Amino acid sequence: MTILVLGGAGYIGSHTVYELIDAGEDVVIADNLQTGYMGAVHPKARFYKGDIRDEQFLDNLFNKEKIGAVIHFAANSLVGESMIDPLKYYDNNIYGTMVLLKSMVKNGIDKIVFSSTAATYGEPENTPILETDKTEPTNTYGETKLSMEKMFKWVSKVHGLRYVSLRYFNACGAHISGKIGEAHIPETHLIPLILQVPNGQREFIGIFGDDYNTPDGTCIRDYIHVTDLAQAHILAVKYLNDGHESNIFNLGNGVGFSVKEVIEVARKVTGHAIPARVSERRAGDPAVLIASSDKAKKILDWKPEHASLEEIIETAWNWHKNHPRGYSSK
Numbered sequence: 001m002t003i004l005v006l007g008g009a010g011y012i013g014s015h016t017v018y019e020l021i022d023a024g025e026d027v028v029i030a031d032n033l034q035t036g037y038m039g040a041v042h043p044k045a046r047f048y049k050g051d052i053r054d055e056q057f058l059d060n061l062f063n064k065e066k067i068g069a070v071i072h073f074a075a076n077s078l079v080g081e082s083m084i085d086p087l088k089y090y091d092n093n094i095y096g097t098m099v100l101l102k103s104m105v106k107n108g109i110d111k112i113v114f115s116s117t118a119a120t121y122g123e124p125e126n127t128p129i130l131e132t133d134k135t136e137p138t139n140t141y142g143e144t145k146l147s148m149e150k151m152f153k154w155v156s157k158v159h160g161l162r163y164v165s166l167r168y169f170n171a172c173g174a175h176i177s178g179k180i181g182e183a184h185i186p187e188t189h190l191i192p193l194i195l196q197v198p199n200g201q202r203e204f205i206g207i208f209g210d211d212y213n214t215p216d217g218t219c220i221r222d223y224i225h226v227t228d229l230a231q232a233h234i235l236a237v238k239y240l241n242d243g244h245e246s247n248i249f250n251l252g253n254g255v256g257f258s259v260k261e262v263i264e265v266a267r268k269v270t271g272h273a274i275p276a277r278v279s280e281r282r283a284g285d286p287a288v289l290i291a292s293s294d295k296a297k298k299i300l301d302w303k304p305e306h307a308s309l310e311e312i313i314e315t316a317w318n319w320h321k322n323h324p325r326g327y328s329s330k
């Protein structure tokens, strides 16, 4: 069976392709290369440049390749940007998914695993967060992902297509080989920004607020290694292939680290003092986001293998120190 990975040149997509190919799967990638990189494309995957909003492109691809399941990463994913340009998120995430589903239904492709997010919950009502907790996004990004989930639900009811939605918490780290890693322009995520300090690209890391209701006053997040996320996608495809019903799973380690704790671990890993300065809170940041991933562990048999924050930051540092400008140069 061939697996189509949409957005397979992006951060989480490329790591998933590496795991799929390691597991012996035949992989086709489609990516518009707006935020993805050819350097992240696995040499053994067949690559098609194109956009999921282009129905003809998708129809041609489904005609040419015998696709058994789709893994869909092709979306915009920056909370801040989604509050500056919300319609970009409606266009790519919701309209793009609508065109994709239209083409899948037309071409008889009936299994899909896709990226959702902790941002679907908004301010959590419980810690750790369960899949059954209320979903009230506080930003456009989370709203578009929740709308995508609902689109899948109704298309599934009517057309019989089955889906797995994976709600990631904070994806981080890099492939153990050091060949691929995180490369966003502009970078907004905490760990790669911290590592720009020992890499000589930034003088200090800004801490967005230290007056939250947490033990050290800084925000707490659940950091999950990108390769563990990748493994969950493989298990989700297997789950659908085994004939199970559509489902939604959180993916996190179930352990929270504050911004200050993350900086401290990065100091230990890099041996650099990494100066930090407290600045204003960033709009829309919940104080604490920690996942319960018991459901994924029980039903998918998912076992995160790189759960220590030290190991996560070590793999990220191994990538960033050797690729200070991401895929643009060494």
Ligand code: UFG
Pocket (backbone or CB within 6 Å): 077, 078, 079, 117, 118, 119, 141, 169, 170, 171, 188, 189, 190, 191, 193, 205, 206, 207, 208, 209, 219, 220, 221, 259, 282, 285, 289
């Ligand atoms: N932070 C800083 N300084 C920085 C950058 C981030 O203090 O320079 C803080 C943020 O305020 C936040 C934490 O570090 O408290 C983590 O921030 P990230 O931007 O790395 O990640 P987010 O938690 O904001 O976002 C992640 C994913 C999103 C997803 C969201 C769910 O990247 O895709 O979790 O809330 F939507």
